[in-house]
Amino acid sequence: MRVLIVEDDPLHRSYLNEAVRAALPECDMVLEAENGLSGELQARKLRAEHVVMDLQMSERNGIEAARTIWRERPDTKILFWSNYSDEAYVRGVARIVPEGATYGYVLKSASDERLKLALRGVFMESQCVIDREVRGIQQRNLGNAHGLSDAEYEILVDVALGLTDKAIAQRKKLSLRSVQNRLQQLYEKLDVYEVPGEGPEGWYNLRMRAVAVALLRKVLNASALERAERELRNSGGN
Amino acid sequence: MRVLIVEDDPLHRSYLNEAVRAALPECDMVLEAENGLSGELQARKLRAEHVVMDLQMSERNGIEAARTIWRERPDTKILFWSNYSDEAYVRGVARIVPEGATYGYVLKSASDERLKLALRGVFMESQCVIDREVRGIQQRNLGNAHGLSDAEYEILVDVALGLTDKAIAQRKKLSLRSVQNRLQQLYEKLDVYEVPGEGPEGWYNLRMRAVAVALLRKVLNASALERAERELRNSGGN
DNA sequence: TCTTGTCCTGCGGGAACCCGCAAATTTTGC
DNA sequence: GCAAAATTTGCGGGTTCCCGCAGGACAAGA
Numbered sequence: 001m002r003v004l005i006v007e008d009d010p011l012h013r014s015y016l017n018e019a020v021r022a023a024l025p026e027c028d029m030v031l032e033a034e035n036g037l038s039g040e041l042q043a044r045k046l047r048a049e050h051v052v053m054d055l056q057m058s059e060r061n062g063i064e065a066a067r068t069i070w071r072e073r074p075d076t077k078i079l080f081w082s083n084y085s086d087e088a089y090v091r092g093v094a095r096i097v098p099e100g101a102t103y104g105y106v107l108k109s110a111s112d113e114r115l116k117l118a119l120r121g122v123f124m125e126s127q128c129v130i131d132r133e134v135r136g137i138q139q140r141n142l143g144n145a146h147g148l149s150d151a152e153y154e155i156l157v158d159v160a161l162g163l164t165d166k167a168i169a170q171r172k173k174l175s176l177r178s179v180q181n182r183l184q185q186l187y188e189k190l191d192v193y194e195v196p197g198e199g200p201e202g203w204y205n206l207r208m209r210a211v212a213v214a215l216l217r218k219v220l221n222a223s224a225l226e227r228a229e230r231e232l233r234n235s236g237g238n
Numbered sequence: 239m240r241v242l243i244v245e246d247d248p249l250h251r252s253y254l255n256e257a258v259r260a261a262l263p264e265c266d267m268v269l270e271a272e273n274g275l276s277g278e279l280q281a282r283k284l285r286a287e288h289v290v291m292d293l294q295m296s297e298r299n300g301i302e303a304a305r306t307i308w309r310e311r312p313d314t315k316i317l318f319w320s321n322y323s324d325e326a327y328v329r330g331v332a333r334i335v336p337e338g339a340t341y342g343y344v345l346k347s348a349s350d351e352r353l354k355l356a357l358r359g360v361f362m363e364s365q366c367v368i369d370r371e372v373r374g375i376q377q378r379n380l381g382n383a384h385g386l387s388d389a390e391y392e393i394l395v396d397v398a399l400g401l402t403d404k405a406i407a408q409r410k411k412l413s414l415r416s417v418q419n420r421l422q423q424l425y426e427k428l429d430v431y432e433v434p435g436e437g438p439e440g441w442y443n444l445r446m447r448a449v450a451v452a453l454l455r456k457v458l459n460a461s462a463l464e465r466a467e468r469e470l471r472n473s474g475g476n
Numbered sequence: 477t478c479t480t481g482t483c484c485t486g487c488g489g490g491a492a493c494c495c496g497c498a499a500a501t502t503t504t505g506c
Numbered sequence: 507g508c509a510a511a512a513t514t515t516g517c518g519g520g521t522t523c524c525c526g527c528a529g530g531a532c533a534a535g536a
Binding site for chain 2: 009011012015108159160161162163164167192203204205206207208209210211212213215216218221222225226229
């Protein structure tokens with residue numbers, strides 16, 4: 001059994017290495033990659049079936065790397081090990097996990113014990129192991145108390161990229177008015193109307209404010225934006 | 239001689255601890271804090287004169303912690319040790335350095351040797367030690383080839399918070415038109431007019447696009463936004 | 477079949493934005 | 507002290523955004 005570690009911080013990498021060896025005595029080979037790109041290459045070359053990987057790396061982030069790995073071998077078991085439980089990351093991971101694949105998501109702040117349990121659960125028992133904090137984010141989106149639906153999230157991303165209503169309508173094959181409707185839903189869900197202090201009504205540019213709130217609440221983050229931007233440019237703008 | 243370490247990642251904290259002991263044999267006490275808030279408190283209680291600290295921590299980030307520390311004792315020597323060289327961080331640090339204070343800025347990706355040199359340089363020799371990558375960012379802002387002036391940056395932040403032109407005019411005590419002028423400068427500096435593919439002219443909402451580009455280029459980041467938002471709410475909205 | 481609910485669509489108007497033009501004001505350099 | 511340069515301000519317009527209103531399309535359920 002072999003395990004591939006994809007993590008750009010050398011300290012965390014060596015910590016992981018040790019944790020893997022301790023948790024999985026049946027593992028006879030631990031490989032390392034220091035960014036998403038080389039992670040992809042190694043996974044392909046070595047036919048890795050067990051990967052533990054960081055999100056947010058330079059060169060290529062964990063979500064994209066995981067997507068290409070899974071595209072080639074959907075039965076690869078991947079344990080994500082991340083600093084944050086931003087909604088944007090959680091949503092990003094959920095979007096790319098293939099039907100029936102087994103994966104895990106644990107935070108770097110978790111104890112050694114939690115990490116080891118996750119390693120055994122995912123790699124040996126084919127369980128999906130998701131930390132409580134992360135799970136909380138996932139739930140909130142389904143029970144749509146405050147969470148955004150996928151449709152709303154996509155509109156949010158397009159707006160955040162700086163597209164006009166018309167451009168979004170074209171991309172999404174909707175009428176102008178429909179786009180604006182979805183925007184209004186978004187504005188309500190994000191409490192955009194709340195005013196700071198006693199100022200007059202027209203204090204906020206709603207479109208911009210919605211994105212600001214989304215960033216502050218970590219519904220959106222920089223790496224999600226980068227992904228969307230790349231996608232936009234590849235699709236030639238329409 | 240005592241050194242205070244402020245860093246939330248336990249691995250990095252212990253690594254720093256070791257590095258400090260190795261680089262500074264004359265140091266007889268190494269203290270640790272695990273977030274910005276407790277860092278402030280410890281610095282005050284222990285009258286720390288040598289601090290090495292992470293930016294981007296939960297609870298209170300390094301920039302705010304450093305500001306309050308320097309407000310109380312401007313001769314404190316602070317070495318910032320950060321993952322990123324985002325323009326937003328560099329600018330944030332530069333904004334709060336008191337006249338004549340000595341500080342350093344090294345990246346976590348730097349070698350052990352670089353870190354040790356910085357520790358000795360800042361704490362023993364009262365030099366300012368700034369990594370090359372970080373220095374590069376600073377330069378670009380002064381030689382305003384592409385960098386933003388402070389005025390432009392402030393407008394950018396207000397826009398990113400979601401304020402309307404009118405609201406910004408009021409806050410900054412300018413006329414509506416002046417705000418719009420500054421916005422136009424911003425649009426040019428950020429190459430907002432560049433169009434993806436062959437689409438029609440009106441593809442972008444300039445105001446939103448400017449913020450998107452700023453985020454992608456790391457001129458702005460989430461923590462700078464959080465700071466600005468807090469400031470906005472404190473000032474009661476005007 | 478008729479109702480109910482949800483979503484998409486068009487119309488219209490008020491507000492906000494983007495910006496060219498030109499005069500007034502401040503800053504800068506010598 | 508004075509001219510050049512940069513900033514600020516007002517005016518006017520075209521465009522986009524925000525949204526209430528109302529009509530149509532489609533699915534679920536009585």
